Amino acid sequence: MRRRLAAALLAGPALLALPRGPARAGDAPPPALPALPRLQPRRWTLANGLQVLALPDERRPGAGVVAVQLWYRVGGKDDPPGRSGFAHLFEHMMFKRTRHLPDEAFDRLTEDVGGHNNAFTAEDTTAYLNLVPSAHLERLLWAEAERMGGLQVDADNLRSERAVVQAEFGQRVLDDPYGPLFHGMAPAFWQVHPYRRPVIGRIDDLDAATLEDVQRFHRSYYRPDNAVLIVAGDFELERLPALVERHFGPLRAPGTPVPRVTVVEPPRQIDxxxxxxxxxxxxxxxxxxxxxxxxxxxxxxxxxxxxxxxxxxxxxxxxxxxxxxxxxxxxxxxxxxxxxxxxxxxxxxxxxxxxxxxxxxxxxxxxxxxxxxxxxxxxxxxxxxxxxxxxxxxxxxxxxxxxxxxxxxxxxxxxxxxxxxxxxxxxxxxxxxxxxxxxxxxxxxxxxxxxxxxxxxxxxxxxxxxxx
Structure with a gap:
C-alpha cells in the first residue's frame, strides 16, 4: 500500500439504510437519516474484455472532480507458491516508468493539478485510485492505459521496489510488537486456501523472486480482460465510451486464460x-x-x-x-x-x-x-x-x-x-x-x-x- 487508506474504505462495500427499530421505554429514537444514493452504474465491456463502470454525478453536475480507478482481479491469493507478496510488489512497480512515462509520473499527473492518487492490495484485488479535476479525465485514462500496456518490468525496477516492500514489511510487522500477531492470524487459520499467505508476503519469498517470475506474473494478470475501469463524478457520460475506446481499445488481451484460484477451504472439523x-x-x-x-x-x-x-x-x-x-x-x-x-x-x-x-x-x-x-x-x-x-x-x-x-x-x-x-x-x-x-x-x-x-x-x- 503506497499510503494508508481510511479503514472504512478498505473494509469493503459501504453499507446503507437505517430502519427504525422499536425503541424501549426511555430510549431516544435513532436519528432520521436521509436516503443514500444508489450506485446504479452504467456498464459496458470493450472487445478486449475490459469492463467499464460509469457513475456520473447527476445530482451535482459541475462539481468539477472525477475519480478514475482501475481494479485488477489479482490479489494476495493469486501469489505463486513460494512467491508470496507478488501482488503487493506489483502495486509498487506500477508506479515505475512505462514506455512514455517516467517514474512516479502519477504524482505529477494528479497532485500537480490539485488531485491525488493511491493504491492498495488486498486478498482478492489490487486497485489504483486517482482523483483529479474533471478537465484532466482524458489524461488519466491515457495514463492508466499506458501503465497497463507499457510498464517496464526490468531488473532495476524489481530491485528498487523489492527493497521498498521489504522496508514496509519491517515497519508494519517487525517493528510493531503486535505486528506478528495480526500477520500470523491468516496462516494460523486457513488450512489450504491461499488466503493463508499474508498479502504483504514474506521477505525470503521476495528475495527469491527472479525477473522472469515477475514478468510472468505481470503477463498473467495485468491485462484488459482482468480489469474493471471505474469512472465516477462530474463528466459527460455520452463522451466517455469514445474516450475509453480511444485509449484502452488498442490494448490486446492475451490468448491464454487468466489463472484462477480453484482451491476450496474445507470445513473445520475440530478445535x-x-x-x-x-x-x-x-x-x-x-x-x-x-x-x-x-x-x-x-x-x-x-x-x-x-x-x-x-x-x-x-x-x-x-x-x-x-x-x-x-x-x-x-x-x-x-x-x-x-x-x-x-x-x-x-x-x-x-x-x-x-x-x-x-x-x-x-x-x-x-x-x-x-x-x-x-x-x-x-x-x-x-x-x-x-x-x-x-x-x-x-x-x-x-x-x-x-x-x-x-x-x-x-x-x-x-x-x-x-x-x-x-x-x-x-x-x-x-x-x-x-x-x-x-x-x-x-x-x-x-x-x-x-x-x-x-x-x-x-x-x-x-x-x-x-x-x-
Missing amino acids: QRLVLTAAQVPAPAVALMWSGPPARHPDAPVWRLVAALLGDGDSSRLVAALVERDRLAQGAGFSADLLADAGMLNAWAIAAGPSVQGAEPRLDPRLVRLEEALSREIHRLATGPLPAAEIDKARTRLLTEALSARQTAEGRALAAGWAEMLSGDAAAADLQLQRLATVQADEVRRLLREQLLMQPRVTLHYIQRGRR
Whole structure:
C-alpha cells in the first residue's frame, strides 16, 4: 500500500439504510437519516474484455472532480507458491516508468493539478485510485492505459521496489510488537486456501523472486480482460465510451486464460490451539477465529453489524467489558474478514500490564482470563438481550460512514469496486444495504449461536519467545 487508506474504505462495500427499530421505554429514537444514493452504474465491456463502470454525478453536475480507478482481479491469493507478496510488489512497480512515462509520473499527473492518487492490495484485488479535476479525465485514462500496456518490468525496477516492500514489511510487522500477531492470524487459520499467505508476503519469498517470475506474473494478470475501469463524478457520460475506446481499445488481451484460484477451504472439523511467539511481546494476547461466509453471502451485512456491536468503539461489548470495566485488556476487537471465496471471523484481546519478567510465558494466567472473557462476551450477545438502542447505534455508525463516502465521487467508485471484486456485481453494494436495513436482533443472536458457539474455532496465544 503506497499510503494508508481510511479503514472504512478498505473494509469493503459501504453499507446503507437505517430502519427504525422499536425503541424501549426511555430510549431516544435513532436519528432520521436521509436516503443514500444508489450506485446504479452504467456498464459496458470493450472487445478486449475490459469492463467499464460509469457513475456520473447527476445530482451535482459541475462539481468539477472525477475519480478514475482501475481494479485488477489479482490479489494476495493469486501469489505463486513460494512467491508470496507478488501482488503487493506489483502495486509498487506500477508506479515505475512505462514506455512514455517516467517514474512516479502519477504524482505529477494528479497532485500537480490539485488531485491525488493511491493504491492498495488486498486478498482478492489490487486497485489504483486517482482523483483529479474533471478537465484532466482524458489524461488519466491515457495514463492508466499506458501503465497497463507499457510498464517496464526490468531488473532495476524489481530491485528498487523489492527493497521498498521489504522496508514496509519491517515497519508494519517487525517493528510493531503486535505486528506478528495480526500477520500470523491468516496462516494460523486457513488450512489450504491461499488466503493463508499474508498479502504483504514474506521477505525470503521476495528475495527469491527472479525477473522472469515477475514478468510472468505481470503477463498473467495485468491485462484488459482482468480489469474493471471505474469512472465516477462530474463528466459527460455520452463522451466517455469514445474516450475509453480511444485509449484502452488498442490494448490486446492475451490468448491464454487468466489463472484462477480453484482451491476450496474445507470445513473445520475440530478445535485447534496454537501458540505464536515473538522476540518482543510487551503483554500477551489471545485471538479466537471461526469460519465465516464469503462477502457475497446474504448474511454478510449481519456480520458487519456484529463486528460493530462487539468491537467498534469504546462502547462496543468487548472494549466496554474487557478494557473499561474489568481492566483485563489494553485493547480488544472483533473483525469480520469476508472475502470473495470465504471468510474469517476473529475476536482478539491484548492483556493489560506488562509481561512478567522471568515467568514462563505459556503459563501466564492472563491468557486464560482473556480467552474466557472473550468467549463470555460473545456468549452474552448470542444468548442475552440486545436492546434496540444498541443495535441502532451500531447501525448508525456504519451508515454515517456510508453516507460520508457516497457523497464523494471517490467513495462511490470505491463502493462499486469492492462490490464488483468481492461479489461479482457492483449492484451487490446496494443489495447489502437493503439487507442491513432489515437486520433484527434475533438474526444477530442466531448467527452467533450457529457460527461462533456451535462451530470449531482456532485459539491463538501470542507470547514472548522464551529463553532456551
